[in-house]
Amino acid sequence: xxxxxxxxxxxxxxxxxxxxxxxxxxxxxxxxxxxxxxxxxxxxxxxxxxxxxxxxxxxxxxxxxxxxxxxxxxxxxxxxxxxxxxxxxxxxxxxxxxxxxxxxxxxxxxxxxxxxxxxxxxxxxxxxxxxxxxxxxxxxxxxxxxxxxxxxxxxxxxxxxxxxxxxxxxxxxxxxxxxxxxxxxxxxxxxxxxxxxxxxxxxxxxxxxxxxxxxxxxxxxxxxxxxxxxxxxxxxxxxxxxxxxxxxxxxxxxxxxxxxxxxxxxxxxxxxxxxxxxxxxxxxxxxxxxxxxxxxxxxxxxxxxxxxxxxxxxxxxxxxxxxxxxxxxxxxxxxxxxxxxxxxxxxxxxxxxxxxxxxxxxxxxxxxxxxxxxxxxxxxxxxxxxxxxxxxxxxxxxxxxxxxxxxxxxxxxx
Amino acid sequence: xxxxxxxxxxxxxxxxxxxxxxxxxxxxxxxxxxxxxxxxxxxxxxxxxxxxxxxxxxxxxxxxxxxxxxxxxxxxxxxxxxxxxxxxxxxxxxxxxxxxxxxxxxxxxxxxxxxxxxxxxxxxxxxxxxxxxxxxxxxxxxxxxxxxxxxxxxxxxxxxxxxxxxxxxxxxxxxxxxxxxxxxxxxxxxxxxxxxxxxxxxxxxxxxxxxxxxxxxxxxxxxxxxxxxxxxxxxxxxxxxxxxxxxxxxxxxxxxxxxxxxxxxxxxxxxxxxxxxxxxxxxxxxxxxxxxxxxxxxxxxxxxxxxxxxxxxxxxxxxxxxxxxxxxxxxxxxxxxxxxxxxxxxxxxxxxxxxxxxxxxxxxxxxxxxxxxxxxxxxxxxxxxxxxxxxxxxxxxxxxxxxxxxxxxxxxxx
Numbered sequence: 001x002x003x004x005x006x007x008x009x010x011x012x013x014x015x016x017x018x019x020x021x022x023x024x025x026x027x028x029x030x031x032x033x034x035x036x037x038x039x040x041x042x043x044x045x046x047x048x049x050x051x052x053x054x055x056x057x058x059x060x061x062x063x064x065x066x067x068x069x070x071x072x073x074x075x076x077x078x079x080x081x082x083x084x085x086x087x088x089x090x091x092x093x094x095x096x097x098x099x100x101x102x103x104x105x106x107x108x109x110x111x112x113x114x115x116x117x118x119x120x121x122x123x124x125x126x127x128x129x130x131x132x133x134x135x136x137x138x139x140x141x142x143x144x145x146x147x148x149x150x151x152x153x154x155x156x157x158x159x160x161x162x163x164x165x166x167x168x169x170x171x172x173x174x175x176x177x178x179x180x181x182x183x184x185x186x187x188x189x190x191x192x193x194x195x196x197x198x199x200x201x202x203x204x205x206x207x208x209x210x211x212x213x214x215x216x217x218x219x220x221x222x223x224x225x226x227x228x229x230x231x232x233x234x235x236x237x238x239x240x241x242x243x244x245x246x247x248x249x250x251x252x253x254x255x256x257x258x259x260x261x262x263x264x265x266x267x268x269x270x271x272x273x274x275x276x277x278x279x280x281x282x283x284x285x286x287x288x289x290x291x292x293x294x295x296x297x298x299x300x301x302x303x304x305x306x307x308x309x310x311x312x313x314x315x316x317x318x319x320x321x322x323x324x325x326x327x328x329x330x331x332x333x334x335x336x337x338x339x340x341x342x343x344x345x346x347x348x349x350x351x352x353x354x355x356x357x358x359x360x361x362x363x364x365x366x367x368x369x370x371x372x373x374x375x376x377x378x379x380x381x382x383x384x385x386x387x388x389x390x391x392x393x394x395x396x397x398x399x400x401x402x403x404x405x406x407x408x409x410x411x412x413x414x
Numbered sequence: 415x416x417x418x419x420x421x422x423x424x425x426x427x428x429x430x431x432x433x434x435x436x437x438x439x440x441x442x443x444x445x446x447x448x449x450x451x452x453x454x455x456x457x458x459x460x461x462x463x464x465x466x467x468x469x470x471x472x473x474x475x476x477x478x479x480x481x482x483x484x485x486x487x488x489x490x491x492x493x494x495x496x497x498x499x500x501x502x503x504x505x506x507x508x509x510x511x512x513x514x515x516x517x518x519x520x521x522x523x524x525x526x527x528x529x530x531x532x533x534x535x536x537x538x539x540x541x542x543x544x545x546x547x548x549x550x551x552x553x554x555x556x557x558x559x560x561x562x563x564x565x566x567x568x569x570x571x572x573x574x575x576x577x578x579x580x581x582x583x584x585x586x587x588x589x590x591x592x593x594x595x596x597x598x599x600x601x602x603x604x605x606x607x608x609x610x611x612x613x614x615x616x617x618x619x620x621x622x623x624x625x626x627x628x629x630x631x632x633x634x635x636x637x638x639x640x641x642x643x644x645x646x647x648x649x650x651x652x653x654x655x656x657x658x659x660x661x662x663x664x665x666x667x668x669x670x671x672x673x674x675x676x677x678x679x680x681x682x683x684x685x686x687x688x689x690x691x692x693x694x695x696x697x698x699x700x701x702x703x704x705x706x707x708x709x710x711x712x713x714x715x716x717x718x719x720x721x722x723x724x725x726x727x728x729x730x731x732x733x734x735x736x737x738x739x740x741x742x743x744x745x746x747x748x749x750x751x752x753x754x755x756x757x758x759x760x761x762x763x764x765x766x767x768x769x770x771x772x773x774x775x776x777x778x779x780x781x782x783x784x785x786x787x788x789x790x791x792x793x794x795x796x797x798x799x800x801x802x803x804x805x806x807x808x809x810x811x812x813x814x815x816x817x818x819x820x821x822x823x824x825x826x827x828x
């Protein structure tokens with residue numbers, strides 16, 4: 001089947017999916033969870049071949065780990081599907097409504113987006129997550145995973161598709177692109193009229209390639225150059241705990257911190273101990289002139305450093321004049337993801353939260369909380385760093401749109 | 415100034431605009447209205463040059479009419495700005511919020527999108543409308559109007575920009591692209607990081623060119639191949655009134671009807687009189703075989719006709735087997751704009767409204783009501799025919815996004 005044919009099947013299925021009951025969808029989600037567990041041997045065998053191929057290509061250990069499936073990871077995937085089944089169904093919610101002066105009733109209801117394309121890398125569990133969330137929100141899915149996980153993903157998608165269809169969802173609702181050719185992505189992201197939105201998940205390079213070349217709408221996710229600004233007179237113990245958490249608890253993820261901004265009047269009291277604690281945690285400091293003068297082991301920061309998502313144990317550190325200078329720095333180098341101020345000043349917290357243009361703006365808490373589960377959404381398909389449609393953690397409602405139902409008794413426009 | 419420089423100015427202004435008070439914005443809107451009236455002679459002179467140039471190029475009379483400004487039309491533009499000033503400010507609305515188990519408060523608030531690009535054709539009043547709506551919603555604007563109205567638009571934008579700045583809005587909030595080169599559009603729609611969204615308004619060709627070539631997010635507007643389905647046993651007098659209104663009240667607009675679908679069991683009783691009334695209104699019938707057999711003056715419909723937005727007094731007419739066939743036809747040829755069923759059947763109305771995938775789905779009312787003012791929104795920047803971000807009539811809230819403000823007392827992620 002060509003990718004266009006897959007998209008046509010998905011679009012046809014999406015029309016039916018929009019009208020099936022929550023019961024059928026939840027039954028399908030639980031059936032998919034059962035099937036993943038029942039067929040775990042087949043999944044592990046497929047995964048073993050991917051791992052073998054990765055090792056043969058000298059894939060990095062961290063990538064091998066992301067690619068690896070175990071019984072426990074398969075059990076987590078199944079449990080994730082059951083959790084999605086237990087969430088409230090977003091489809092059909094009446095968002096608002098009114099009766100116009102002429103008697104027409106206008107009802108705004110939540111409906112699925114239609115066909116969602118997901119383009120992702122390495123981790124095979126994304127396959128199960130994305131299928132589950134898209135199905136729950138009444139959408140057909142077209143998945144394009146990375147070539148390194150092609151055997152694992154193909155098997156997972158096949159097992160889940162069969163289970164869902166058996167449970168009563170329309171045939172064709174779940175499409176998996178088996179081609180590992182890059183042209184497949186290009187075709188998928190230009191199928192206007194068939195694909196309603198594409199969500200890329202993965203490296204900045206992947207995301208930029210999709211954003212730059214798509215003609216269907218895209219939701220840009222993920223890249224996070226996140227800052228923490230420590231104000232003068234802040235609770236420095238609190239600031240230290242927040243910085244350590246934001247930088248070191250899981251440095252590879254997008255809500256981890258990349259740059260520490262310190263008020264010039266806080267530098268002498270706060271920085272020496274902070275830098276020592278960071279170094280004790282194996283964090284490489286990349287500093288401006290003042291920081292390098294304070295700490296001989298710091299590497300001088302280049303212009304590029306301020307704009308870089310390190311994704312590991314490196315941290316840029318800069319002294320700024322005041323909260324306004326911090327806000328300006330973030331406007332210039334931030335990626336509109338998650339930004340934090342640590343302060344005792346109500347006025348500065350208020351100004352920072354108002355003026356910083358990002359999905360999540362924190363006062364006195366770690367940026368690591370930017371996450372659909374942490375926010376209590378019960379699910380997450382990604383973190384949007386664009387402003388259109390959805391911003392920040394995206395859960396089920398962000399996979400829907402709305403339509404207006406207008407009912408009358410013969411009204412015409414005067 | 416290059417277009418990138420204009421966008422940089424707009425982005426810098428947008429940061430300040432996000433934080434100015436509703437009072438300042440409303441004062442600026444009223445000042446812009448005053449300025450348009452005070453300088454109407456200058457606007458009319460500029461417009462006279464555009465009209466002259468249009469006539470020299472043998473521009474169609476209907477286009478000349480769209481281009482023409484009069485004292486009354488300038489007064490309407492000013493009145494529109496005053497109405498926008500009187501609307502509720504969407505910025506800063508608290509959409510929702512919660513306190514997480516760890517004590518963090520999460521507040522979702524409405525904020526401006528940032529920088530909005532508007533690409534449009536012919537009608538100079540769009541310049542005033544777009545500037546007003548974008549300013550009210552706290553956004554900076556970059557306008558690219560059609561070359562045929564360049565003198566009128568430049569003058570209007572100049573007068574409004576000066577008035578807004580004098581009233582206290584940040585310099586650079588309103589950018590007008592004076593170049594009439596098509597490359598200007600291409601540059602504008604690829605300024606990722608500076609332009610947050612582009613809204614094309616105008617012909618299908620313009621919109622497709624923007625959708626196909628943009629890398630910044632686009633809101634697709636406007637093209638409407640709208641259908642009315644007359645069910646068997648419907649109130650045929652009501653159906654006739656709705657069809658006449660939807661087709662002939664203003665045939666050039668996107669919510670006008672292009673195709674009439676008639677249940678086969680309604681054809682004999684309903685169609686002969688309907689076709690006669692349409693012809694009395696100078697509507698050219700383009701019919702399927704059955705319709706052509708009933709009416710010798712009908713032109714046989716081609717495959718292309720079913721997908722065409724005529725925008726004038728032509729109407730495609732087709733007999734269908736039942737409501738399901740009507741839904742299928744609309745899924746195939748509709749543009750997800752506005753669709754209508756005329757019926758007495760509760761079950762068929764319910765099915766049609768559920769299954770038809772369009773921004774506005776009507777039961778027993780004219781599709782001509784798809785309009786921000788008709789819906790009581792108080793404003794309209796366009797009608798979205800895509801599903802991402804906004805659908806149907808877009809007013810002030812659709813020109814905003816949201817962000818999460820998270821406040822705590824030192825929470826870190828376990």
